[in-house]
Amino acid sequence: MLDQEHAAGPRTPGTATRGETVPTVPPAATPARRPAADVTALLERGRTLATPVLRAAVDRLAPPMDTVAAYHFGWIDAAGNPADGDGGKAVRPALAVLSAEVTGAAPEVGVPGAVAVELVHNFSLLHDDLMDGDEQRRHRDTVWKVHGPAQAILVGDALFALANEVLLELGTVEAGRATRRLTAASRALIDGQAQDISYEHRERVSVEECLEMEGNKTGALLACASSIGAVLGGADDATADALERYGYHLGLAFQAVDDLLGIWGDPVATGKQTWSDLRQRKKSLPVVAALAAGGPASEQLGEILTADAKSSDFANFSEEEFAARAALIEQAGGREWTAEEARRQHTVAVEALDTVDMPDPVRESFTALADFVVVRKR
């Protein structure tokens, strides 16, 4: 799939229409240089290793929290029947088990790290969906919609505690170090959500503020995922720090692509509405970059968004009205800048690997996962 994407060659940013759905961002390095690590197999390996341990951890929760969590993870439906839910892309577990191999350890050594990171990620989803009032996630009603706000708070708390438990019960010095890094990532995640909430009430957000917020909300936990297996495998701090840098910038690339998909993504692939981020008035990278760019389209966009913020009729806007805003963002250069930013962050991420000594196949797998993140469609 990756090869197909690459064979199509780089597209000119700004020329795709929404129907085309893919803001493809070809990685800065040419695919020809890349050995072909199998991303599908890497994602599948992470999922296969982590899911049974994750389910066993969630099973430890007292009723009804176990049921609510199982619903959130897509393992059961709202009526309690088994379901085969969309568990997401599973990039984090893939990175966590891969990072164990940096130290020469078996991928299994990274599994408690993969599970802990997934638990923290899902704790933040449960709480953020409630704080943001989001009613849908992964094509399904969110937990607070189905089980009420109290359960969303409570089960989020429980998953957060469980994340530390899963690591600390290993009882090793390495587990203590891993928990400390996970705690730092969790704090960043919370900081990012605080910034996200405060930016909602502001008319203008700078590109730097947006990147800082996305680094906290997405970069920090991908950084932790990319290093936690190595930490559990006994890697030194310099190695763990370099892997964190890879993951942090990968996270920023990931989020830039997410911001493109949030406006120009295919609803069938993303599971979100058309123009999803515009409907939510989200100050995502393409928007803030367009507003910062200056020029006629940028100024016109600024005026329109200021009026939108005060409009009582916003909820009833038509497809065409959102399409017009997306076109202005594109004209002002917000789409191209964001695609370029994804490439920049991708490059920095892959370069961070250079300082780390690791087996070639592991390096190729990290690189392939980075490539995947920037060409994905959902």
Add this chain to the structure above:
Amino acid sequence: MLDQEHAAGPRTPGTATRGETVPTVPPAATPARRPAADVTALLERGRTLATPVLRAAVDRLAPPMDTVAAYHFGWIDAAGNPADGDGGKAVRPALAVLSAEVTGAAPEVGVPGAVAVELVHNFSLLHDDLMDGDEQRRHRDTVWKVHGPAQAILVGDALFALANEVLLELGTVEAGRATRRLTAASRALIDGQAQDISYEHRERVSVEECLEMEGNKTGALLACASSIGAVLGGADDATADALERYGYHLGLAFQAVDDLLGIWGDPVATGKQTWSDLRQRKKSLPVVAALAAGGPASEQLGEILTADAKSSDFANFSEEEFAARAALIEQAGGREWTAEEARRQHTVAVEALDTVDMPDPVRESFTALADFVVVRKR
């Protein structure tokens, strides 16, 4: 103050009127046997050692979370002006620094543990107040009332993460063990809140279920507070486990007294409304014990509470109507049983200390704190 209480001698349960305010529960052992450790000084020492470190930790939070947390702790008012809020009884910090002395370490060794426990306690208060819809705490509007639900969730999350951070940044094996115990206590706390919520929707809760819930909500964190300093001081697991047993049963005694104060406490002392727990239809120990007792008063109480649960006029009930319910609880033996339960748990708590080798003044201080918990008025 303790001596005065004791000098008054045990009261006959069931004879006090509400105006008298104190469901005094004299400890099972006679005060004459006790060496006089100064509880006021112990509480003050815990507060003095822990508060600056707690404030420094909270100061690390990104705005506006630092301000919201400072409001919650009573350090500033809703307008942001410095305040000298009611920081609570500070039993937990006193226990944490005292427990460090079990190992011969300085009380200061327990400080990160005291701070971590306070952070977890306050994380749970922030979230529980929101889940329960409680509008007042410590004579002030709760965080979700003043700063909104999102900030209550977010700052609760941040305090929870900060608790682990404060411990893990010590970077020692002992800190890892302490964090593991704190995580177990946090999980119990969350389990207890889940039980509390589910019991609200049930007509009947057994005494055993109520005790299990209270053990989770109150016992587990007092258990952690009573052992965490010792763990940080290098105590072995058997010592830590025994100190946890002391704290767990002390927590159950504490909660039994709390349940008495929740019905018969003096509003001026407790900062709660008259008949507070009855107004909230709380299935606290005196209520469940009265319902389980059988006999005419018990049956009459059961009928009345069943009708109350369906009453649309409950919010407008008069003082006299609540007083009549309290009198029935007392007639059915719920008040006496709960006072007796506080004494039983106090005895088990103090006995748990017998298996631990510690300096005599430390043992005397633990005992004095246990006595304080059962004779307090707020």
